[in-house]
Amino acid sequence: MxxxxxxxxxxxxxxxxxxxxxxxxxxxxxLLLASCFFYMAFVPKYILIxxxxxxxxYFLGKAIEGAKGRKRRVxxxxxxxxxxxxxxxxxxxxFFNENVAQLAHFLDWNYxxxxxxxxxxxxxxxxxxxxxSYVIEVYRGKVPAERNYFTYALYVMFFPQxxxxxxxxxxxxxxxxxxxxxxxxxxxVRGLERMxxxxxxxxxxxxxxxxxxxxxxxxPSLEGPQVLLLAALFAYQLYADxxxxxxxxxxxxxxxxxxxxxxxxxxxxxxSITEFWRRWHISLSNWIRDYLYYPLVLGGxxxxxxxxxxxxxxxxxxxGLWHGAAWTYVLFGVLHGTYLVIGSGTLSWRKRIFEALHxxxxxxxxxxxxxxxxxxxxxxxLIFFRAHNVEQGIDLVGSIPIDLTKLFDVSxxxxxxxxxxxxxxxxSILIIVVSAVIIxxxxxxxxxxxxxxxxxxxxxxxxxxxxxxxxxxxxLVFGYFAAITFIYFQF
Numbered sequence: 240m241x242x243x244x245x246x247x248x249x250x251x252x253x254x255x256x257x258x259x260x261x262x263x264x265x266x267x268x269x270l271l272l273a274s275c276f277f278y279m280a281f282v283p284k285y286i287l288i289x290x291x292x293x294x295x296x297y298f299l300g301k302a303i304e305g306a307k308g309r310k311r312r313v314x315x316x317x318x319x320x321x322x323x324x325x326x327x328x329x330x331x332x333x334f335f336n337e338n339v340a341q342l343a344h345f346l347d348w349n350y351x352x353x354x355x356x357x358x359x360x361x362x363x364x365x366x367x368x369x370x371x372s373y374v375i376e377v378y379r380g381k382v383p384a385e386r387n388y389f390t391y392a393l394y395v396m397f398f399p400q401x402x403x404x405x406x407x408x409x410x411x412x413x414x415x416x417x418x419x420x421x422x423x424x425x426x427x428v429r430g431l432e433r434m435x436x437x438x439x440x441x442x443x444x445x446x447x448x449x450x451x452x453x454x455x456x457x458x459p460s461l462e463g464p465q466v467l468l469l470a471a472l473f474a475y476q477l478y479a480d481x482x483x484x485x486x487x488x489x490x491x492x493x494x495x496x497x498x499x500x501x502x503x504x505x506x507x508x509x510x511s512i513t514e515f516w517r518r519w520h521i522s523l524s525n526w527i528r529d530y531l532y533y534p535l536v537l538g539g540x541x542x543x544x545x546x547x548x549x550x551x552x553x554x555x556x557x558x559g560l561w562h563g564a565a566w567t568y569v570l571f572g573v574l575h576g577t578y579l580v581i582g583s584g585t586l587s588w589r590k591r592i593f594e595a596l597h598x599x600x601x602x603x604x605x606x607x608x609x610x611x612x613x614x615x616x617x618x619x620x621l622i623f624f625r626a627h628n629v630e631q632g633i634d635l636v637g638s639i640p641i642d643l644t645k646l647f648d649v650s651x652x653x654x655x656x657x658x659x660x661x662x663x664x665x666x667s668i669l670i671i672v673v674s675a676v677i678i679x680x681x682x683x684x685x686x687x688x689x690x691x692x693x694x695x696x697x698x699x700x701x702x703x704x705x706x707x708x709x710x711x712x713x714x715l716v717f718g719y720f721a722a723i724t725f726i727y728f729q730f
Contacts, residue, residue: 240280241724242487243441250277254398255494259422267393267416270495274398278361285360288325289396295321296370297391300377304384311378318374322367329359334564362402364561364730368526369395373409375530382409390416397497399488403481403727405500405522412497420496429693430494435710436682437486441725442718443675444479447668448472449723454663456625460634463641464656470618473625475676477726478506481520484725505683507617510609512578515617523561527554548584552576562730567623567632574620671717 240246254273261269279286299318303311327335336352343350360366373394376382385391394413395401455461455469485502492499506519516524535550552573559572598605619636626632645651662669685694695703 240277246280251491258495263419268389271389271393271396274396274401277398278401281361288360289366292322292325292370293392293395296374297388300374300384303374303378315374315378319371322371326363326367329357329363331564361728365404365406366395368406372526376409385413399491400499403484403725405485405502406526407500415497423496426496427494430490433490433493434487437483437490439710439714440479440483440679442714442720444672445476445483446719446723447672448476451662451664452476461638463639463643464645466635466639468656470622474618474621477621480726505687507614508610509613510606511613512575512582512616515613527558531557548580551579566629567626570629571620571624578616
């Protein structure tokens with residue numbers, strides 16, 4: 240069930256009202272049933288896969304807690320292999336076989352690949368990471384094993400964040416399912432506000448950009464300025480789409496009295512790639528840091544710079560592969576890993592160079608240049624992220640330096656770069672998108688300045704009501720309501 244669908248428009252109010260009408264003791268079970276219904280609206284049979292993993296991890300979690308010595312590690316390994324095995328089968332089996340077949344052909348071996356006609360269960364990557372965080376935390380002794388099967392199932396299946404996160408930790412979410420949640424008008428208003436903001440991002444920004452990006456990627460060739468425009472459009476499409484989903488998820492959970500992890504913090508205001516990953520898909524970045532990067536760095540000796548850089552690079556290759564079974568995603572991760580290794584290795588002498596050039600005497604200009612440079616680096620990686628194949632991505636990136644002088648030609652920008660034929664959309668749509676992006680950036684700047692998402696609460700009652708109605712009006716009038724799924728659903 241898509242958040243941006245009529246079905247959800249009916250489903251959510253029914254769940255919200257019923258939840259608060261029911262007695263406290265049955266509310267978690269009702270939420271579990273509602274979450275199952277929500278997931279089964281996509282492909283009903285795939286819920287069996289989720290419950291297979293839920294059952295395996297539930298019993299292995301208790302086994303890990305009750306075991307001693309080597310048995311605890313054995314149970315942990317069984318859980319990890321079960322989760323990764325299911326994920327590999329559905330997401331990577333065909334990709335692996337296709338590449339083995341290509342290698343065999345290159346070596347002149349006789350190998351016929353077995354390719355399966357299977358579809359990736361929705362949100363399986365998110366489900367697996369959330370499940371693994373539970374068994375790892377139990378193994379580390381940071382959380383007790385959950386005794387109630389249905390509570391653990393709800394931890395994994397909770398419908399607001401079931402399909403595309405945020406990836407929750409057991410220590411944060413499980414206790415909330417055991418605490419009483421009374422109707423709180425402030426929570427409901429805040430949650431609906433957050434959901435409204437998420438719908439604005441998705442429907443007005445992401446959905447309106449989507450046809451333009453699709454149109455541009457279908458072109459046989461693009462000039463440098465066109466590629467830059469494409470990269471910028473897709474960067475904001477992806478951000479508005481995914482952060483919009485997170486806003487809706489966090490808002491929906493808030494109306495029910497639950498607090499989900501923040502997943503974004505103005506990533507395009509980052510001054511470095513390191514900072515970018517602290518602000519972008521925060522729950523995934525933190526998961527990878529705690530359960531993959533730290534064990535790689537600290538799991539052996541010596542703790543040399545080479546080991547640190549190799550672990551950093553491998554971690555981001557894994558992040559790329561997590562996104563999808565394609566070399567474009569691997570290259571996305573490779574580029575980010577390369578950026579970070581080079582950035583870390585050259586940090587000290589870059590500081591000395593900037594100090595020698597007295598660049599830091601102009602902090603605002605220095606800050607702005609860092610933000611623009613970081614955004615440019617991210618845009619290059621996102622070209623591959625969205626490309627149909629590696630070859631297309633290389634062609635697009637390779638064409639960026641060509642004819643960039645045209646960016647200073649007003650007539651070119653006006654009559655060629657921003658025309659209907661080039662963008663696959665009218666100029667009015669482009670104006671809507673640009674205006675909406677500016678509004679989004681201003682709002683996010685004010686939120687960062689005030690240190691809270693809920694900046695309307697400092698305004699008067701009349702202003703709050705007017706702005707809420709304006710948000711709904713803008714979404715209804717300027718939103719593109721085609722059934723365009725959220726981009727991260729495919730992961």
